[in-house]
Amino acid sequence: MKILITGGAGYIGSHVVKALAEAGYEVLIYDNLSTGNKWSVLYGELIVADLSDKETLKKTIVKFKPDAIMHFAASIVVPESVRLPLKYYRNNTINTLNLLDVMLQCEVKKLIFSSTAAVYGMPEAIPVDENAPMNPINPYGASKMMTEMILRDMHLADNDFNYVSLRYFNVAGADKDCRIGQAYKESTHLITRALKTAKGQFEKLQIFGTDYPTPDGTCIRDYIHVDDIADAHILALKYLLDKGKSEVFNCGYGHGYSVREVVDTSKKVTGIDFKVEETGRREGDPPILIADNTKIKQGLNWEPKYDDLEYIIKTAWKWENSYPEKYS
Numbered sequence: 001m002k003i004l005i006t007g008g009a010g011y012i013g014s015h016v017v018k019a020l021a022e023a024g025y026e027v028l029i030y031d032n033l034s035t036g037n038k039w040s041v042l043y044g045e046l047i048v049a050d051l052s053d054k055e056t057l058k059k060t061i062v063k064f065k066p067d068a069i070m071h072f073a074a075s076i077v078v079p080e081s082v083r084l085p086l087k088y089y090r091n092n093t094i095n096t097l098n099l100l101d102v103m104l105q106c107e108v109k110k111l112i113f114s115s116t117a118a119v120y121g122m123p124e125a126i127p128v129d130e131n132a133p134m135n136p137i138n139p140y141g142a143s144k145m146m147t148e149m150i151l152r153d154m155h156l157a158d159n160d161f162n163y164v165s166l167r168y169f170n171v172a173g174a175d176k177d178c179r180i181g182q183a184y185k186e187s188t189h190l191i192t193r194a195l196k197t198a199k200g201q202f203e204k205l206q207i208f209g210t211d212y213p214t215p216d217g218t219c220i221r222d223y224i225h226v227d228d229i230a231d232a233h234i235l236a237l238k239y240l241l242d243k244g245k246s247e248v249f250n251c252g253y254g255h256g257y258s259v260r261e262v263v264d265t266s267k268k269v270t271g272i273d274f275k276v277e278e279t280g281r282r283e284g285d286p287p288i289l290i291a292d293n294t295k296i297k298q299g300l301n302w303e304p305k306y307d308d309l310e311y312i313i314k315t316a317w318k319w320e321n322s323y324p325e326k327y328s
């Protein structure tokens with residue numbers, strides 16, 4: 001089976017490419033390398049091109065003839081999306097439209113889409129399940145919600161077109177063999193930020209808000225290891241290849257940790273008592289985001305293997321300590 005992966009040189013995409021290739025799928029990666037890296041592509045050929053370049057995209061799909069496409073390529077930084085909304089609607093929504101157009105022209109009718117818990121905004125019930133209304137509170141979440149709506153309508157128009165949308169919660173950690181991991185210099189994500197602070201790349205870690213309605217006053221998130229996310233993609237792919245119909249699944253462990261708990265575990269794992277500063281809330285942060293994962297467990301038989309914050313942070317720490325030397 002042949003799978004085309006957009007954004008396959010990025011953090012999550014590269015872990016899925018690894019999992020696909022190691023499970024015996026033939027992979028082709030399509031990535032503009034705006035945030036991805038050539039060295040992240042452990043398997044398969046890399047086509048360096050943008051999804052706005054429909055001609056190259058079409059040529060690539062016509063030549064490769066994928067059985068399914070996995071679509072990771074997107075911009076993902078929430079605060080940036082508030083500053084630069086058009087970048088997000090262009091990269092995430094319009095570029096997905098381009099991909100869907102070409103898929104239709106080439107009769108490729110199976111897609112796995114990287115969606116996000118950000119589509120829920122501030123959910124009323126926690127844990128949040130897939131039936132909760134989509135009510136994003138930033139352009140990033142809105143750009144992904146729009147794509148989900150387009151996909152739903154495409155399926156309604158043509159029942160042979162089927163997709164799985166995976167709504168990721170807080171993805172973290174790195175490949176256990178330390179070959180790939182998150183590699184954004186200016187990462188804004190909590191775990192990466194904490195570890196870079198432990199390494200001395202930042203003077204201090206700021207905790208954004210200590211007055212939330214949570215036990216210790218800081219926000220709670222459902223942190224999930226990137227290899228468990230990769231497994232969910234393989235299962236979603238098997239489901240679609242087995243003639244499964246369009247579905248949306250949450251990808252999270254179903255429980256969460258506060259910012260303080262993540263900071264304490266990061267200090268424990270690294271053995272470094274890095275400086276922490278408590279500051280005001282960051283705009284657009286929901287107090288608690290935890291997945292109800294009943295549907296993916298039942299629908300895809302997904303069983304997480306790395307549901308352990310310490311393990312997640314250990315793999316990320318090992319990676320933080322190896323990649324700059326190896327690749328910069």
Ligand code: UFG
Nearest residue numbers: 116117118169170188189190193206207208219282285289
């Ligand atoms: N945080 C800090 N200090 C930091 C960085 C983060 O206190 O330096 C806090 C945030 O305020 C938030 C929590 O840590 O309360 C997690 O923040 P992240 O930036 O790591 O992640 P988000 O929850 O904001 O967003 C992430 C992804 C989104 C995805 C979302 C789904 O970036 O793409 O998870 O839960 F939509």
